[in-house]
Amino acid sequence: MKVLDNWSVRIGGGVLALLIVLSLAAPWLGTVDPTLFDAASRDLRPGQAGEITTLEGDTVKHVFLMGSDSFGRDIYSRVVYGTRVSLVVGLAAALVALVFGVLCGLAAGYIRWLDGILMRLMDGIMAIPAILIAIAVVALWRASVPTVIIAIAIPEIPRVTRLVRSLVLSIREEPYVEAAVSLGTPTGKIMFGHILPNTVAPLLVQATYVCAFAILLEAILSFLGVGLPPDIPTWGNIMAEGRVQFVAYPHNVFFPGVFLAVTVLAVNMLGDGLRDTLDPKMAKRV
Amino acid sequence: MLVFLLLRLTPGDPAAIMAGDAATAEQIEQIRAGLGLDRPIVVQFGIWLGRIVSGDLGESYYFRIKVATLIGQRLEPTFALATMTILIAVLVAVPLGMLAAWRFGGWLDRALMGFSVLGFSIPVFVLAYVLIWLVSLQLGWLPVQGYVRIADGFFLFLKHLILPAVTLSVIYIALIARVTRASVLEALGEDYIRTARAKGLPEMRVLVRHALANAAVPIVTVIGIGIAILIGGVVVTESVYAIPGLGRLTVDAVLARDFPTIQGVIIFFSFIYVAVNLLIDLSYLVFDPRIRY
Numbered sequence: 072m073k074v075l076d077n078w079s080v081r082i083g084g085g086v087l088a089l090l091i092v093l094s095l096a097a098p099w100l101g102t103v104d105p106t107l108f109d110a111a112s113r114d115l116r117p118g119q120a121g122e123i124t125t126l127e128g129d130t131v132k133h134v135f136l137m138g139s140d141s142f143g144r145d146i147y148s149r150v151v152y153g154t155r156v157s158l159v160v161g162l163a164a165a166l167v168a169l170v171f172g173v174l175c176g177l178a179a180g181y182i183r184w185l186d187g188i189l190m191r192l193m194d195g196i197m198a199i200p201a202i203l204i205a206i207a208v209v210a211l212w213r214a215s216v217p218t219v220i221i222a223i224a225i226p227e228i229p230r231v232t233r234l235v236r237s238l239v240l241s242i243r244e245e246p247y248v249e250a251a252v253s254l255g256t257p258t259g260k261i262m263f264g265h266i267l268p269n270t271v272a273p274l275l276v277q278a279t280y281v282c283a284f285a286i287l288l289e290a291i292l293s294f295l296g297v298g299l300p301p302d303i304p305t306w307g308n309i310m311a312e313g314r315v316q317f318v319a320y321p322h323n324v325f326f327p328g329v330f331l332a333v334t335v336l337a338v339n340m341l342g343d344g345l346r347d348t349l350d351p352k353m354a355k356r357v
Numbered sequence: 358m359l360v361f362l363l364l365r366l367t368p369g370d371p372a373a374i375m376a377g378d379a380a381t382a383e384q385i386e387q388i389r390a391g392l393g394l395d396r397p398i399v400v401q402f403g404i405w406l407g408r409i410v411s412g413d414l415g416e417s418y419y420f421r422i423k424v425a426t427l428i429g430q431r432l433e434p435t436f437a438l439a440t441m442t443i444l445i446a447v448l449v450a451v452p453l454g455m456l457a458a459w460r461f462g463g464w465l466d467r468a469l470m471g472f473s474v475l476g477f478s479i480p481v482f483v484l485a486y487v488l489i490w491l492v493s494l495q496l497g498w499l500p501v502q503g504y505v506r507i508a509d510g511f512f513l514f515l516k517h518l519i520l521p522a523v524t525l526s527v528i529y530i531a532l533i534a535r536v537t538r539a540s541v542l543e544a545l546g547e548d549y550i551r552t553a554r555a556k557g558l559p560e561m562r563v564l565v566r567h568a569l570a571n572a573a574v575p576i577v578t579v580i581g582i583g584i585a586i587l588i589g590g591v592v593v594t595e596s597v598y599a600i601p602g603l604g605r606l607t608v609d610a611v612l613a614r615d616f617p618t619i620q621g622v623i624i625f626f627s628f629i630y631v632a633v634n635l636l637i638d639l640s641y642l643v644f645d646p647r648i649r650y
Contacts, residue, residue: 199627202589203607207623210611287480291593294482297611310482314597321490328483336478343474 079344086337094154149304150327156305157334160220161286167224168281169274172231177262179232180239190236193229201226205288209297219299223288227281234277238270272349279342283335290331306331417621419613424621428603434504435591435602437514441522442587443580446529451576453530454537455569461542469534476531481590485524485597492520502599521598525590529583536579540572547571573644581637588626 075081179189196204208222242248243266251261292298293307294314301308306327313323417424457466493499499520505513544550545568553563595604603622610618641648 198631199623200585200588200630202592203623203626206592206607206611207619210614210619283478290480291482291589295593295596295608297608310486314486321486321494324483324486325490328480328486332479332483335480336475339474339478 077344077348079340080348081344083337083339083341083344086333087341090154090334090337091158093151094158146309146323146326149309150306150330153304153306153309153327154330154334156299156303157286157289157331160216160223160289160299160305161282161338163220164223164227164285164289165278165282167220168227168231168285169278171224171228173235173267173270173274175228175232176235177239177267180236181243181258181262181266186236189232193232196226197229199226201284201288202291205292206295206297209292214292214297214299216299216303219289219292222292223285227284231274231277231281234273235270238273239266242266242269276342276346276349279338279345283338283342286331286338287335417610417615417618419610419615419618424617427606427618428621428625431601431603431606433506433602434600435595435604437518438521438525438591438594438600438602439587441518442525442529442590445522445526446533446583447580449526450530450533451537451569454534454576455541455564457534457538458541458545458568459564461545466538469538473531473535476527479527481524481528481593482597484527485521485594488520488524489597502597504598504600504602521594521600524597525587525594528586528590532583532586533576533579537572537576540575541568544568544571570644574641577637577640577644581634584630584633588630 175189175193179186204226205222208225209218212218212222248261248265251265256265289298289305290307290310293305294311296311298307299305301312309327310324313320313327316323416422417427420427453465453469457463457469460466489502500517503517505517541564549571550563550567553567554560558567591602592604592607594600595602596608599605603625606618607622609615610622
């Protein structure tokens, strides 16, 4: 396939696949429960051996590959389990943004009287920087996994809407749509059966970028202390916890930071590669 | 209105938080009445809208002073950081983008495109910590954190601001350099460039006066769009570098559920964003005399 010949897709997709395997195989990779802590193993440097108390109360020997934090929790386990949270939140937020964006975009592009209302609403959302919207939404509803996903998705909806709307505006003039209309095809079927399938390639590209941004935004929210509750191991939370003693123990911030940067980079590369192969017109524009 | 509804439809009760754990239900009720939170939501909205229009953003629940005053107090660090970031970004990104387009496909071009993908992917706060670790802790060149007012010495002020500004400018540089490269590349393909070269103009003059000048509108536009990224970055950067600006105020206000301050800051930032983009629309008149409003 043409897509798989692209090096950006190969590298980005490969790294991403590796991360997914890593997050699924987390329990078998020498990790312990990421919420376990042991007062005797506080602030260990990477590679040091220590002990950790299991939920049953037994004390077991454990090597802290990436050191431990100020509660004596294993950074390595937390980072590996954090991969799950980041990927799930990123994907879910992208999915939510995509579903709402596609619905709004189709409606605005195809149903004339809705266009004005919907696009003014989207302009309103776009006038507020993404992070501020997310912070405000989280401040509203107390942070939990679903609210954080929605908070991240909301600022992304206008971008998807605009893309879909502009695509619909050109597709609706195509002869096959005109043919469908003159055959008396119901509006719903034209929108979802005739127009939507032709927006898939640019949408897929946009979805990867939304996903990268969602992963980033989740980490930022957690890092600022307004994201997911601190007991859930996410990269942002690990860094938020580690920043207090960054000067003495930089590893608490570096390891999750590297994972985060590599993940976002991989998703962005995948997006660039997909854009170049699936949507050459767009590639020339950017 | 969006901001107002967003902030009031919340299960969190600021009165309960202010009163503390030991407060009785009566005390909480008293505080709520004092803040006007016991009135119907439509009445609250009417009062709120009237005040916004007259420039009154209300009083902070937490700091107990006017939100407008509060924003005024925190404005200097944020303004200084943002200005310096834009300055660094434009001074670095525009020449780089131009040179990359000039030597299209060369090593600088490929390095710049690689850097821009990297710049978009490295989170601001990760970069901030890497720079703090490298420049401040390992090399000891600059202070780790903090902010010094410009009135307390310009050199000290600059010393504290340079690292945050560099951190914040990376993503901005990636954005601007990419657009500069693309639009200069397009301009270089035009006939008037060939004419200018044929006239024997020095290459530098062709690049700046003929190519860059004609590529200016998209570049200026992206600088305006980038303000949104910049505002988001300010919130994060100020937290990492302990700068007492508007970004820190936002985070503190969210943690304290201080609604008037949250909405005040969001309205202020949105206003700035819209105002800057309006100014940029107007600046097209300067960059492209063909445009008339």
